[in-house]
Amino acid sequence: xxxxxxxxxxxxxxxxxxxxxxxxxxxxxxxxxxxxxxxxxxxxxxxxxxxxxxxxxxxxxxxxxxxxxxxxxxxx
Amino acid sequence: xxxxxxxxxxxxxxxxxxxxxxxxxxxxxxxxxxxxxxxxxxxxxxxxxxxxxxxxxxxxxxxxxxxxxxxxxxxxxxxxxxxxxxxxxxxxxxxxxxxxxxxxxxxxxxxxxxxxxxxxxxxxxxxxxxxxxxxxxxxxxxxxxxxxxxxxxxxxxxxxxxxxxxxxxxxxxxxxxxxxxxxxxxxxxxxxxxxxxxxxxxxxxxxxxxxxxxxxxxxxxxxxxxxxxxxxxxxxxxxxxxxxxxxxxxxxxxxxxxxxxxxxxxxxxxxxxxxxxxxxxxxxxxxxxxxxxxxxxxxxxxxxxxxxxxxxxxxxxxxxxxxxxxxxxxxxxxxxxxxxxxxxxxxxxxxxxxxxxxxxxxxxxxxxxxxxxxxxxxxxxxxxxxxxxxxxxxxxxxxxxxxxxxxxxxxxxxxxxxxxxxxxxxxxxxxxxxxxxxxxxxxxxxxxxxxxxxxxxxxxxxxxxxxxxxxxxxxxxxxxxxxxxxxxxxxxxxxxxxxxxxxxxxxxxxxxxxxxxxxxxxxxxxxxxxxxxxxxxxxxxxxxxxxxxxxxxxxxxxxxxxxxxxxxxxxxxxxxxxxxxxxxxxxxxxxxxxxxxxxxxxxxxxxxxxxxxxxxxxxxxxxxxxxxxxxxxxxxxxxxxxxxxxxxxxxxxxxxxxxxxxxxxxxxxxxxxxxxxxxxxxxxxxxxxxxxxxxxxxxxxxxxxx
Numbered sequence: 001x002x003x004x005x006x007x008x009x010x011x012x013x014x015x016x017x018x019x020x021x022x023x024x025x026x027x028x029x030x031x032x033x034x035x036x037x038x039x040x041x042x043x044x045x046x047x048x049x050x051x052x053x054x055x056x057x058x059x060x061x062x063x064x065x066x067x068x069x070x071x072x073x074x075x076x
Numbered sequence: 077x078x079x080x081x082x083x084x085x086x087x088x089x090x091x092x093x094x095x096x097x098x099x100x101x102x103x104x105x106x107x108x109x110x111x112x113x114x115x116x117x118x119x120x121x122x123x124x125x126x127x128x129x130x131x132x133x134x135x136x137x138x139x140x141x142x143x144x145x146x147x148x149x150x151x152x153x154x155x156x157x158x159x160x161x162x163x164x165x166x167x168x169x170x171x172x173x174x175x176x177x178x179x180x181x182x183x184x185x186x187x188x189x190x191x192x193x194x195x196x197x198x199x200x201x202x203x204x205x206x207x208x209x210x211x212x213x214x215x216x217x218x219x220x221x222x223x224x225x226x227x228x229x230x231x232x233x234x235x236x237x238x239x240x241x242x243x244x245x246x247x248x249x250x251x252x253x254x255x256x257x258x259x260x261x262x263x264x265x266x267x268x269x270x271x272x273x274x275x276x277x278x279x280x281x282x283x284x285x286x287x288x289x290x291x292x293x294x295x296x297x298x299x300x301x302x303x304x305x306x307x308x309x310x311x312x313x314x315x316x317x318x319x320x321x322x323x324x325x326x327x328x329x330x331x332x333x334x335x336x337x338x339x340x341x342x343x344x345x346x347x348x349x350x351x352x353x354x355x356x357x358x359x360x361x362x363x364x365x366x367x368x369x370x371x372x373x374x375x376x377x378x379x380x381x382x383x384x385x386x387x388x389x390x391x392x393x394x395x396x397x398x399x400x401x402x403x404x405x406x407x408x409x410x411x412x413x414x415x416x417x418x419x420x421x422x423x424x425x426x427x428x429x430x431x432x433x434x435x436x437x438x439x440x441x442x443x444x445x446x447x448x449x450x451x452x453x454x455x456x457x458x459x460x461x462x463x464x465x466x467x468x469x470x471x472x473x474x475x476x477x478x479x480x481x482x483x484x485x486x487x488x489x490x491x492x493x494x495x496x497x498x499x500x501x502x503x504x505x506x507x508x509x510x511x512x513x514x515x516x517x518x519x520x521x522x523x524x525x526x527x528x529x530x531x532x533x534x535x536x537x538x539x540x541x542x543x544x545x546x547x548x549x550x551x552x553x554x555x556x557x558x559x560x561x562x563x564x565x566x567x568x569x570x571x572x573x574x575x576x577x578x579x580x581x582x583x584x585x586x587x588x589x590x591x592x593x594x595x596x597x598x599x600x601x602x603x604x605x606x607x608x609x610x611x612x613x614x615x616x617x618x619x620x621x622x623x624x625x626x627x628x629x630x631x632x633x634x635x636x637x638x639x640x641x642x643x644x645x646x647x648x649x650x651x652x653x654x655x656x657x658x659x660x661x662x663x664x665x666x667x668x669x670x671x672x673x674x675x676x677x678x679x680x681x682x683x684x685x686x687x688x689x690x691x692x693x694x695x696x697x698x699x700x701x702x703x704x705x706x707x708x709x710x711x712x713x714x715x716x717x718x719x720x721x722x723x724x725x726x727x728x729x730x731x732x733x734x735x736x737x738x739x740x741x742x743x744x745x746x747x748x749x750x751x752x753x754x755x756x757x758x759x760x761x762x763x764x765x766x767x768x769x770x771x772x773x774x775x776x777x778x779x780x781x782x
Contacts, residue, residue, distance in 0.1 A: 005760075009679055013678065017712065022731065030756075031736065032764075033755060034745075035711070037740075038711055039687050044691070050694065056694070057695045058696045059700070060699050071711065073743065
C-alpha cells in the first residue's frame, strides 16, 4: 500500500530552502516522483552493498556508502 | 364476374355500407369463390376475345395487386413500422393473427375500420355483381361474427390455402389503419425535443393505444427513453470522475496531520529528555548524553528545539553529516571519516572528535558553496549553549536557564577571544552570513536566532582557527560549571535577550549594559543586575572585541533585527522569554501547540521508511532509517538548488515541468529511451498520472482541461 504524496509538505520543504522559488501546479508530483526514484536508487545501491558483504540485513555501512554514491549521482 | 371490377370501387368508397348482407359463414366460401372466379374468368377471357375489352378492366382490377394498389391510393398513409403491407399474402397471415388479437383487445372504433376494410376487400368482389347496400347495424354484427370466426380460424386452421385466402382479402388494410392511427400520433411525439414531453407523450400513447397494437412502437419509445436515461447516467459518471482530486486532498491532509503527530510526539520526548538532562547533575551529563541521543536521533537535524546535549551531540554528527553529504569537490575519505565519527560520536557522546573532524571538512568547504555546511556546523557547535537557552524556557527552570546562559556566555566569550585573531575571516563570513542569515534564521527558533548570527561568526572563526577544540572542551566544562558561572551567564543572558527582543544593539552595547533598558525589558533578570555589573569587567574585554568587529556585527545585528521584526509564526522566543515564570502551567501547552505549528516542514519519517522498505525488499537495521532521512534532507536541498538554477536560467520565477524534466535528465533518470511520461506511469498512482498527463476523451474533451 503506497501512501499519497504529501503535497503541502513538499511545497513547504522547497520553500524552506528557497523561499523565493515558486512551484507550478501539480509539480509536487514530479518532485515526489524524483524523490521516489532517488530512494529507489539508494535502496538499490544499499542492496548491492549488502550482497557484496554477504549479509542478509542492510546495515548502516551499506547505506552510508550507497548514500554517498547516490547523492553524487542525483546532483544534476 | 363484375365483382373484381366492383372491388376497387367499393374499396374506393371506403367500404362503408357496401357490405351486402354477407353472412359470416359465407365469407370463407366467398373467399374461395372469389379466388376461383378470377381463374375461370380469365379462362373465359382468353377464350372469348370479344369480351376482352369489357372484361379487361375487370381483370386488371381483379388482381389482388391492383386491389392493394387502389387501397393504398385510397388510404395513402402507410406505416413504415409494419412490414406486412408489402405483400398481400404474408401480411395477411400475420395480419390475421394480429388483427384477431387486436380485435380481441381493441375498442369498437378500431375494429370498425379493420373490418370495414376487410369487408370492402371482400365486398369488392361482391358489390360489382350485387351492389347491395347494408345497414350499419348489420355490418357491425357481421364484424363481430367475423372477428370470432377469424379467431377460431387462426387458432384451428392449419391450411395454408385458407390462410392465404384470408390474407388476400382481409389483409393489410386493417392493420394499417390501426397502426396508422397509432403512427399518426407518433411523428407528432417524436418531433418534440424535450425528453419529458416526449416521454409524456409516449406514455399517453401507451395509455390510449393498447399494447397489442403498438407494442413495436412502444418498445422503441421505451428504448429511446432508456437511452436518454443512460446518457444522463454516463454523463454524471464522467463528471464524477473528474472530481477525484478532492477526496484525495482530504486524504492527504489527513495524512499530513497524522504525519505531524509523530513529529509532535518526538518533540515532547525530546523536551522531556532535555528536562531530565537539565535537572540531572552535570556529572551525569555524559550518561544523559547517551540516553538523550536515541530519542534525539529521531528528530530532524534542522529541528532546533532539541535539548542542549542533543545539540552538542548533533553538532558533531549533524555537521559531520552536512560536511560529508554534499559530495562536491571534497574528499570522500574525509566524509567517510566524518560519517564514522558520527556514529561513534552518537554512542560515546564525546563532542571533541566530531568537532575536530569537522574542522577539516569545514576548511575545505569554506571555499565554495558550503556556507550552508559551515553555518550548520556553527549552528550545531554553538547549540550547546544556545540550545539550552532555547529549550529551557519551555522547561521554565530559572536555574537551568541560568546555566544555559552561562554556557552561552562562555561560548561567546571564547568566541570573542577568538575574534581578535580572526578579523579577516569574520569579515568574509559576515558577508556570507548576511546572505544566509535571513534564510537560516527563518529556519531556526527565535530563541536561537538572535544568538546564532553572532555565535555563528564566532564559531566559524573558532573552527577555522582550529580552536574548535577549545570550544569543545569548554562546552563540557561549561556544562559542568553551569552553576558556577551564573554571573557570567546572567550578563550574557542580557546580551542574548536584547538581541532576541528586536531591540537589537551591537554586541558592544549589550555588553556595556544599557542595564536599565535591559532590565526593563526582562523583568525576570532583575536578579542578575549585580551580576551584570560584575560582568562589566568581562564586558570590557568583550567591548574591545566587539568594537573590533563592528562591520559585520552591525550588519548581522541589522539582519537579525530585520529578521526578528518580520512577524513569523515560527518565532517563539520573544513571547516565551518574557512570560516565563508566571504562566508556568500554560507554557507547556503553548510550547506544544506552537511547536506543532512552527515546526519546520519535513517529510514524515514514516513515509520515508515505508518507501525505502518497499524499494529495498530486504530486512533493514533500525539505525539505517536515520541515515536515509538525513540523506533525503540533503537530497531536497540539492533539489531545490538545482531547480532554482534551472528556473533562473530560463528567466522564470516558477518551477515548471520542463525544469523538472531537465533535472531528471541530468540525473540520468530520463533518457531518450525512457521518457518522463513512462516514469510517471510506472511510479505514480493513477490519480496523479491523470493530473500530469493530459488525456483526450470523446467530445473533444481534454482532462485535465487547460
